[in-house]
Amino acid sequence: MSPVIRADDLFCLHRVPGNGFVAALRGLTLELAPGERLLVHGPNGSGKTTLLRVLAGEVSPSAGTVTVGGVDLVGAPQAETARLRSRVLGLVDQQKTLIPELSVVDNIALQSRVGTRKVDKPRDTALKLLATLGLTDLAHRSPGSLSGGEAQRVAVCAAVAHSPTLVLADEPTGELDRTSADAIYDLLVAATAAVGASLLVVSHDVRAARIADRVVRIRDGRLSEEWRPGQPEDLVVDDRGWVRLPLALHRVRPEPRPDGLLLRPSTPVEQTRPESVSVAPHPPGDAVAALSEVALARDGRAILTGLSFEVRASAWTILKGRSGSGKTTLLRLLAGLERPDSGRVVVQGTDLSTLNRTELARFRRTWLGVAGQRAALVETLDAVANLHVAREARGLPENPELIGQLIARLGLTGVRHRPVETLSGGERQRVAVARALAAEPSIAVFDEPTSQQDEAHAELVAATLRAAARAGAAIVVATHDPLLLQAATSSVASARPTS
16 A cells, blocks of 8 residues: 655745845655554754645645655645645644634534545534544533643644545644643544554654554654654664764764674763753742632633742742643733732732723733733744744843853854744744743743753753743643642642543
């Protein structure tokens, strides 16, 4: 049988205004067999998301060949790529795009109706799919009442509603706790098996390997390693003899061996790692914010019930709990983006219930830095300019030294002058963290700031947030990441046990 995906010597160049081109893919070769489940690893900026966009027909390759589901995507007209997405592909990402006016079952049925592959009685088919996957209890819920884990389950169902040949999943569990993430992985296997689809998952989560038949790693836009779960990793050598060594070796000396070639470093290898986050807790400072007996419900479902906690200067507070337990809601209450049904939210001595929307916006500009799960950056500006804009919006003078420090701390030096619209998801997320801190806020709130980061860059984020707390800021983070949990001064457990 022909591969579902066949990419040979694939290149993809992104035009960067004023800077020529950036190569996101550089000679990548990859195949996926019918029914196979493939996991793609790789550091931020390695080309994973670009690969998915090429496979989905959203980005045209610059060179090489790529065929998906029998469709040659090189030079394919828009009508052909549109048919590919509606007939062959099922797409799952972190956006969990659902229409709020429709129920869960109608959202799933809609995916069948808009596809070109005919599905009899789409609503009945959607109900049957939910029942097959054990999700009947979600059928008549509204999207606004779903937790993050529940919404992602619905997104998986919608992706397979039209019986695609191939499902592409981009970081499908980045914002979920471990239990919810495992449930999504199991659901991806069950859903693709139910319709006979192949599965390609891009993820930083090493636990995702348990559902894969094969794992590959991408570095610098090329395939660098390949292995099967439980077996040693193999380096990949392409037909031009290119091999990407996992260590940062500048010079190597080849030594012939009977069974191959041994490469030894000819100069010492410097092992450098970001500053560790395993440090003693910082002593808390004065209370700068307090939530007292806050309660909030949506669609008759309790999100928060009588929760109280304080936020202190020079301290790092973690909001922890399963997906759907109210962590994001707590951040929104603290930032004045949402109001509780009862209780008080006091920030810098001001009861936020006494402020109207205009006053709340002014209050945020004065006291808070916010980085949510969706980075609302100025797409056409580069990383440095986005940080300057954050300071200008607060009426602060230019501070290129601070901006340079944040850019360097977060590993953004090499991309600092590229428009953020050309950056990877992980790079954009780190720009959002830098922007929240660039305005020197008294309180900085972050929602899952490492959800799109590989381990090395997650450590950079942790070190940067810890440095901000040491400098006097109150840092509040909603997260599932153990790396951030161990760095906290204090933690608050949100209570609702929904996943």
